[in-house]
Amino acid sequence: MEFGPHLILASLEGAVIAAVLAMTAMGLSIVFGIMRVVNVAHGEFFMLGAVIAWWVAHLLGGHPAIGFIAALIFAPLLVGFIAAISDRLVLQRIDYDPDRTIVGTIGLLYIIQQVTLMTFGPEARPVEAPFNQRLAIPWFEFGDNGFEIYWPWGLSITSYKLFIIVAAIAILTALWVLMTKTKIGLIMRATQQDSEMARAFGVPVKRVYAWVFGLGAGLAAMGAVLVVPVQQAHYLMGHDPLLLSFIVVIIGGLGSLPGTVIAAVLIGMSDGIISVFFSPTLAKILATLLVAMVLVFRPQGLMGKLRS
């Protein structure tokens, strides 16, 4: 096999993984950064997004694009709503006590997962992509005829996968604008820095927490809607995104948003590239051990700052 074209293909596949991962991990990171809550049920919100996308596409029928656009709007809203409700019903009542929050969200994980199993069933179900042209990957060589471009046989990526990358960049940019340029973002950042002081200035902290929890879950759901035409919807699909998001958030520095994006690109790309050239299991072993070591020896993450 030729190394160059395969590397391009692996990088593109890695970029798709990275794009979805960045959105999912960003949801986890926002929730951790603002609420100091470790949401173990985050992967299940991802899964719910994919499952709801299937329901929406299935109910609407017609051209796949209609179902896809509807899912892209409807699934994150619904998942965000479910998350906000569970914040109200469970997390707020235990006052975000760290140990009990973990146990409570583990409980939520199983409730969401198993209710999906009971209603959606154990099958993996596909959602059709709105468009899906194959694009061959070009490569060049300096042969007898000088410089020429050719298309190695069998190497291609679909237009939809490229769309995932673009869409993720757009959504993350929108999130960045929301967090830094708007009043909503200002309120969130104020709550993050000092929730008691924010409350003294009239910020409804509890409602902000519910919104933030919903926003985090909605981001995961949006990532899932984007990825579901490539990967099928299944009730156990939340497991890997959860672990990878944890890895990303820790490597990037707990609660640091730019760090999260950088780490997502790093982890996603290397996951894609290592999985193509080496064993995917080995890649995962190395990634999990790396994370454990980062937490042990550099708890502030690679990009984070030490909190006093």
Added chain:
Amino acid sequence: MTDIQRSNWLHIGVVIALACSFFILPEYHSGNLARILVLAVYAMGYNLLFGYTGLLSLGHALFFAAGMYGLGLAMQFFDFNPIAAVIAGLILALVVSICVGFLALRTTGVAFMIVTLMFAQAGYLTILYFGEYTRGDEGFVIQQADRMVGMIDLTSPMGRFFTALLLFAICFFIVAYIVRSGFGLALVAIRENEERATMLGYDVMRLKLQAVVISGVMSGSAGAAYALLFGYAGATFATVQYSIFPLLWVLLGGAGVTIGPLIGTIFMFYLIDYSSAITPAYMLIAGLALVLLTLFAPQGLAGELRRRYLPWLP
């Protein structure tokens, strides 16, 4: 009667009652009880760390699996006899828990949970990676002929039950002894206020490491016993789910109470047993139990019992 006498009678009474139950219960339930006793040992190991020392680990399946595979692989590839294989399992669990404890205890709080989770995940993936020997998710069966200790057949209902009870009783008395000793009280002091324990001159780091190691070896003994008594070792026992189970059992039964793990394991085992007959989504019960427990009874059944009626419960 003093509180110490009461708790002695309680522990002895529980073991005697369990021994008698083998002759009273129908075979199906005494078979279940053997399984529950082994799992309760796992939960007791977990309780020592979570209930008494206040360290919430999300990676205890690693220790359970270390015991299980230490025994299983030693029997499969080196033809160890059961006793030597159990020792191999315990040694592997000891080594793993020393390594994990040494590294993970450098972190606290949420980071500790995630580090233990990650180590357990790496352990699970390692089992899959060496699938050639471990048979991965499929697992392997330990032959019935190998599971004989002297004249005792560990595959017969009686041999199995009383071996499980023996292990349970040993661990039960060890835990009962530890929590009353100065070491156990120092662990509780760490749970209640780590800074104050440090200030009083306790070597907190060393005490915590000892707690992790004892807890890990006890969990490993449960894993080894499980593989030996039920004749199967598989990667399923190293998954996150098996790290969550002991947490669930201990929370339900009562963290920081010696009989809590047994009570929690019995209740949850039968809850899941009955609900899995009705629906494949039986883990829903586990999820609901976790949420309801965190909301309404963070002290668990035995914890509530102690708070309301029996303040002397150890």
